[in-house]
Amino acid sequence: MGALPVHISRRLLAAFAALCLHGAATAPVLAAPAAKPVAWKAVPSVDLAAFNKDLEPGKLTMDVVIYMPSNFDPDFNKLTLEQMLQGVRAAKEIYRPTGVQINLVAVKTGAIEPRFLAIQANEIPRVPDTEYINMYQGNTRHPSELTGMALQAFQSIIEPRKDSDRTIYLIGLQDVIMPFLDRSDARNWTVKMVRTGGLSFPSYSYWNTIPRAYRGAITIDNLSTASRARRTIAHEIGHKVMNVSHEYKETSPAHEVYADGGLMLYGSGEDIPSGAAGRWHLERLLMSPYLYRLKSNGTKQWNPDYKDGGHYYDPLYGDKVVRFKGTPNMDPNW
Template sequence: MKRILNTLLVVILMISCTTGDKSEVKSDVEPVKWQEVLTSKVDSINSDIVPGKLTMDVGIYFPSNFDDAFNKVTMDNMIESFVAAKEIFKPTDVQINLLWIKQGEIDPKFLAIQANKVPGIPTTGYANMYEHSYRNPAELTEQTKQAFEHIVEETEDSDRTIYLVALQDVFYPFLTVAEGRNWMMQTVRTGGLSFPSYSYPGTIPKPYRGVITISNLARPDRFRRTVAHEIGHKVMNVSHEYRETSPQHEVYADGGLMLYGNGEEIPSGEEGRWHLERLKISPYLYELGENGSKKWNADYKENGHYYDPIYGDYVIHFEGVSPIDEDW
């Protein structure tokens, strides 16, 4: 009997170890040896930061060992796109503080990553996109999780900091309708990817939840808005949507910051899908005190899905849309 009880105890311990939060289990990867660069430039960019305003902290990680043929992201256009983001967010009375710019040699196997595992359940229209993501959250690939551990330096405020990470390629796989009632997997080569909480609720280790990858700022239409757009996903916690336009995987239209187009508006009120209101209660924001202290907004209560309780009434309850013929 004692042997049986001991065996049962071992089995229970094994189950408890394998069914916990896998997102918090660390891999054995060596951290990058980062060096701060362009410190005077950082000081100049931050010259407009004043106490008493809602503020977000952003750090820039820029690898020093890109392949010679890669020119989609340069130090200059990363900085200029960041400065443009400050201008775009300025009308909201939210300021963006650049913590630092760091450069270092990363493991070449992380220069290109597949962001998440191939999803198994497509959106069928019975629930809207946000509800579907809450039920079936995206999950990082092991490679991407290791890349984040390799690149991001953990600090007390890691989970409140936004990290702009320049990489050569970040691929995002998703399911789309092939024909009739059949789905197929496609992969998009991203110019920027925000890893937003509405898509990854609770599946990204907390110290790395602020990562945004940037891999193409070369085109004029990408240059001005990419960093601001990706920060918008992170801090407003919304997808590609605008006023009457419900979120979709890709929406090309002239409108607000969160569509693919030329718009820069961050609208307010229910007709604006509460973008401004959601921004101002983001857990990535704090009120800057006169002495440099930070009074942080409340954190997510349910891992940051779109309908997380911190948002209260600042949500839109919209119908899902079936991607296939209802007579299937």
């Protein structure tokens, strides 16, 4: 049989290439293995009754569970169980002036799947903040989304329990990486990856994107310095229960704000201010769906839940919000 004409052979090659590409595009992607539940065990050395002896019936209370892996890598030295417990003790002190108390419900340890010792928290953001709307409005339009690995980690780590969606879970891990968009020049953004010491997965950012059973998750990775040991847990809980970003009085929210004064800034401050001048931090805390009062019959009277998924301007907060403009951070003549 003679050679095929050139134009026919080219058509055959093109068809074959298209078939190969189609096959590659439609081939099933191997899914990550299903996450197995961790076999947690209570830490017998922790006396919960003694730890919680400060609790008073009838006062606003939040429930906290600690999950501490027993299989950290040998070279990891940023977090210990004692540091986690000390952080909760410090948080008790920091929140005490507000009338809110912390009930440590359980402290558990166990071997987690090694692939979950380090996770990427959220998918790479698609749309950066601009000056046209403020950060909270931008978060509602384009909320953060959990990565598949983060969701699987929470499914494996967080046990089913009554009031799971009202409980704060402090989860010890080695690394939780958060990608974000940062301005690189007059009209461009670049993707950066930050290594977090703690991450709260707050609803003002993850609006309607975290399953209810896991919405109380907070990861803790580094309590190795005096400042981190004292403030990190209280600060991350603040993101969850006040539902605000890094802000304080005249300081509008931003991804990172280093200053002293308020608990919700990066610094040494522990203040939880009230009123319009304090950006309603105290009032928002006292309205948090993560708080309850223990009634005389032993049942919990929970605060009302979010009315619209928990974004910053959720109707739950009424007028306890701040209306502010977006922040220009680029050359206006781009």
